[in-house]
Amino acid sequence: MSTEKEKKEKKAEEVVSRILELREKGETRAELKYVSKLRSPIRARFEKIKHKIAVMSGKGGVGKTTVATNLVAAFKSEGYNCGILDADVHGPNVPKMMGLRQKYPDFKGRTFYPLKTEEGIKVWSVALYWPSDSTPVMWRGPYKTRVIKQFLAAVDWGELDYLIIDLPPGTGDEPQTIIERIPELDGVVIVATPQEVALLDVRKSGEMVKEMGVPVLGVVENMSAHAICPDCGEILKCANCGNEITFFGEGGAEIASEELEVPFLGSIPVDPRIRTSGDEGTPFVLKYPDSEAAKNFREIVKNIEKELEKHKPPSEGE
Numbered sequence: 001m002s003t004e005k006e007k008k009e010k011k012a013e014e015v016v017s018r019i020l021e022l023r024e025k026g027e028t029r030a031e032l033k034y035v036s037k038l039r040s041p042i043r044a045r046f047e048k049i050k051h052k053i054a055v056m057s058g059k060g061g062v063g064k065t066t067v068a069t070n071l072v073a074a075f076k077s078e079g080y081n082c083g084i085l086d087a088d089v090h091g092p093n094v095p096k097m098m099g100l101r102q103k104y105p106d107f108k109g110r111t112f113y114p115l116k117t118e119e120g121i122k123v124w125s126v127a128l129y130w131p132s133d134s135t136p137v138m139w140r141g142p143y144k145t146r147v148i149k150q151f152l153a154a155v156d157w158g159e160l161d162y163l164i165i166d167l168p169p170g171t172g173d174e175p176q177t178i179i180e181r182i183p184e185l186d187g188v189v190i191v192a193t194p195q196e197v198a199l200l201d202v203r204k205s206g207e208m209v210k211e212m213g214v215p216v217l218g219v220v221e222n223m224s225a226h227a228i229c230p231d232c233g234e235i236l237k238c239a240n241c242g243n244e245i246t247f248f249g250e251g252g253a254e255i256a257s258e259e260l261e262v263p264f265l266g267s268i269p270v271d272p273r274i275r276t277s278g279d280e281g282t283p284f285v286l287k288y289p290d291s292e293a294a295k296n297f298r299e300i301v302k303n304i305e306k307e308l309e310k311h312k313p314p315s316e317g318e
Contacts, residue, residue: 041153043183048159049083051308052182053217056167056175056209057191058201060091063222064191066278067268068166069097071189073283074294074301076121080161083114086125087178088168089144090137095125099281103128112155119286124155141173148177171208179212186308187217189265194224194252202253206260217307218265220300221253263307266300268293 046052055068065088072084086094098117105128106113114122126137126147139147157163165182168174179185188209192202202219209216257264268274271293277284285294 042149042181045153045155045157046163046183049157049163050160051162051186052165052184053162053186053304054165054167054175054179054182054188055191056188056205057169058171058203058205060169062169062191062193063268063274064169065091065093065097065166066274066284067189067191067220067222068164069094069278070274070283070285070297071301071304072121072162072164073119073285074297075162075164076119077285077289077298078301081120081159082162082164083122083124083157083160085155085163085165086123086127087148087165087174089126089139089147089174090168092125092127092130092137094166095123095127096133096281097278098123098283100128103130110154112151114155114157122157122160124151124157126151145173145177148174149181152178152181171204176208176212179209179214185214187215187311189217189304190219191222192219192253192256193222196252199252199256202256203260206256206262210260215307215311216260216262217304217311218263219253219257219260220265221267223270224253224267263303265303265307266296268296 053071055064055071057064065086068084072082076082084094084098086092088094095115098121100115100117100123102115105115105124112124114124115128116122127133130137165178167178179188188205190202190205190209192199206216206219253267254264269292271284271291273288273291274284274293277287280287284291285297288294
């Protein structure tokens with residue numbers, strides 16, 4: 001009778017053989033699925049999560065974390081069991097924007113348990129362990145990569161319908177490590193603003209994700225089109241000519257998504273209340289559910305669900 005060790009070794013050999021076969025055929029996405037099977041500590045933490053979606057941007061300052069926190073809140077408002085992983089080690093703002101006041105999550109042995117917001121959204125971030133919000137993260141590349149791998153393997157999320165991962169900006173070590181290591185990542189949402197300089201980085205992000213064999217679920221244009229009055233919620237217009245006021249333009253991200261041949265998921269108008277609600281620790285879509293921007297966030301969530309259905313992997317044997 002085979003020992004447990006022999007069974008595991010045989011299973012590993014079968015997986016490696018399958019990986020080499022898929023690599024020879026050039027089936028990158030399928031290969032990543034099998035590679036993840038070899039990473040059992042990390043895989044065990046994510047196996048009860050139905051959908052894992054990373055939110056990234058090619059550069060900082062486009063409102064990536066604002067979009068990520070409002071997307072998870074929008075999914076929660078639809079009745080889903082949700083969590084958000086703050087993987088931006090140098091700018092971990094998710095706990096503040098989700099309204100977490102508590103620090104130092106519970107742990108048992110090598111297992112850490114996320115904190116929960118008042119709405120029941122699970123949150124984990126390296127910021128939960130800093131002595132103060134002003135403590136800088138002075139880690140070099142190799143150490144950051146090691147820490148990322150450790151918390152991916154240590155945090156027990158339990159059962160979730162959706163986990164949103166707020167990636168660091170850019171296309172460097174950290175986003176690459178997370179995209180590679182999270183087993184069966186459903187896809188990536190790219191956040192941009194309408195300016196041309198931001199759209200150049202959208203293209204870079206999209207090409208990187210594609211090269212890694214992960215689906216780009218689509219592009220979100222933040223701070224788009226008209227501006228909204230924070231008091232009455234109406235569109236701001238020039239007192240002189242009556243034209244709608246736009247700060248950053250509109251439509252650029254849609255053009256970039258066409259060039260990348262990926263879906264355009266929707267746009268978020270400039271509403272100052274989005275900033276203030278984030279500063280106060282309440283996601284905008286929960287505080288102003290009837291606003292235009294909140295409706296747009298919910299529409300983006302529906303579009304993401306449609307894309308997930310399109311990218312749904314075939315079941316074993318198909």
